[in-house]
Amino acid sequence: MSSSGFDSNCRNPVGTGSAELSITNPISEEAFGWDVFVTESATGEPILVVADWESDTNGDDSGAVYLFTGDLRGDLSTTDASARLFGYAPGDAAGSIVGAANVDADPEPELLIGVGGLDLALGGGAIFVVDVPTSGDVVLDSATFPLVHGQSGILDGIGIAGEVVVGDFSGDDGLPELALATPFHGFGRGALYVFEYPHTGQRSTDDAFYTYKDDLGGPKGVATDAACGDVDADGGDDLVLGARVGSTGFGEYTLIEGPLARGVYAPADATHHSTEPGNHIDIGQAVDVGDFDGDGTVDILVMGTRWDAGQDNRPRVWVLDDPMAATLGDGAMAVITGQGGNPLTGEGLMPEARFVGDLDGDGKADLALSTPSSDSVTVAFGGTVGTVDASGLYGQSIGRPAFVVQGPTDSGLGFGIASGFVSSDSHTDLLLGAANGNLASLIYGGRW
Numbered sequence: 001m002s003s004s005g006f007d008s009n010c011r012n013p014v015g016t017g018s019a020e021l022s023i024t025n026p027i028s029e030e031a032f033g034w035d036v037f038v039t040e041s042a043t044g045e046p047i048l049v050v051a052d053w054e055s056d057t058n059g060d061d062s063g064a065v066y067l068f069t070g071d072l073r074g075d076l077s078t079t080d081a082s083a084r085l086f087g088y089a090p091g092d093a094a095g096s097i098v099g100a101a102n103v104d105a106d107p108e109p110e111l112l113i114g115v116g117g118l119d120l121a122l123g124g125g126a127i128f129v130v131d132v133p134t135s136g137d138v139v140l141d142s143a144t145f146p147l148v149h150g151q152s153g154i155l156d157g158i159g160i161a162g163e164v165v166v167g168d169f170s171g172d173d174g175l176p177e178l179a180l181a182t183p184f185h186g187f188g189r190g191a192l193y194v195f196e197y198p199h200t201g202q203r204s205t206d207d208a209f210y211t212y213k214d215d216l217g218g219p220k221g222v223a224t225d226a227a228c229g230d231v232d233a234d235g236g237d238d239l240v241l242g243a244r245v246g247s248t249g250f251g252e253y254t255l256i257e258g259p260l261a262r263g264v265y266a267p268a269d270a271t272h273h274s275t276e277p278g279n280h281i282d283i284g285q286a287v288d289v290g291d292f293d294g295d296g297t298v299d300i301l302v303m304g305t306r307w308d309a310g311q312d313n314r315p316r317v318w319v320l321d322d323p324m325a326a327t328l329g330d331g332a333m334a335v336i337t338g339q340g341g342n343p344l345t346g347e348g349l350m351p352e353a354r355f356v357g358d359l360d361g362d363g364k365a366d367l368a369l370s371t372p373s374s375d376s377v378t379v380a381f382g383g384t385v386g387t388v389d390a391s392g393l394y395g396q397s398i399g400r401p402a403f404v405v406q407g408p409t410d411s412g413l414g415f416g417i418a419s420g421f422v423s424s425d426s427h428t429d430l431l432l433g434a435a436n437g438n439l440a441s442l443i444y445g446g447r448w
Contacts, residue, residue: 023439029054032052033416036416038429041108046420052066055094057086059090063115064095088140096160098111103176111129111130112166124149126148151205157185165228177194179226181241183224193211220247224284231255236258285315287302293383304318318332336384368430370415390404408434411436413434
């Protein structure tokens, strides 16, 4: 779930109060801003997608996804949405994850919406494929829309968490394939399912042409998160997975090089695994790919949460320019530490990290690392080399190579992170979700 602008040395702290756009949900005790995404229409009009899986429109936690278009400045609320998509029944949790990609033959992207509570199969969940509505309300009815759902009797947890990415993973037809990371499969062991084109009708995980999972032993979480890109520079799409438990118990990142062959595979079949020895936990909670150093090749982002367990639960990101290194430290060009949480209350355990395009216009992908329990997002600029420690700098600028975006107290800023071209200039813009505060904030690029 990205480019261009001008460079400036004036890098002051940015709070969400100074964001160009703030969107709020006036209904309290919901989770508006849980996940966010930026896409565009066939005519190039930007569309902001904001999810609220706790929306009660069609019953408790039926869920909702809101689309915003038009003049994206100032203060808006959910009543200003150009279109809304709702879960069909109580407990559907529509919007547990959101994304967009062009997965059919028309020129417009489709929305990919996680409906984690959908009970077509016991605990199965689903991903819906939905044409982007231009106006009005849409109910996500399983009888109407194409979807992929979990298997009967298996806690697949499709759409509850994890990620959905799109690429030509078979490498032989140029057609889009859906890859679903499902960390809750098999009561926490995790799985990755890849589905061939066309994406029509109802399919279950039994229909995947490629399955990667570990059904032996205890929880492994082999597919906590997923991203894709040409990591090995052979012109094809590869998969990067995070495994927050993994074979070590501390988590790891996994590389699976394409093209994929049909079948069922285990972690021993992956191209490479890497972790970091020492006091690190939940490595692989988030992964992403981007060109952080601007050299034209793919770099890999790997995040671990609670890397200093027993202290203040600060998240850490490794940016790898050597995807085959034995440890993350050996392969990293940069290591960024974010804000701390509270080890006594368990806060700080749900951070997020993503490459967010080129916010400052220097030709390199920047990254954002959030700590929702601190209501903060650390932005580190592409080209950073070495170690950056932003912990404890609540709302303070530390200049280049990074700064901190500070949200309202107890807002949970950073549950959702996305970027895209929203304003009319050439700068990449940053969209942040704050699920505890029922808030989404858009910060236009070019001001960094």
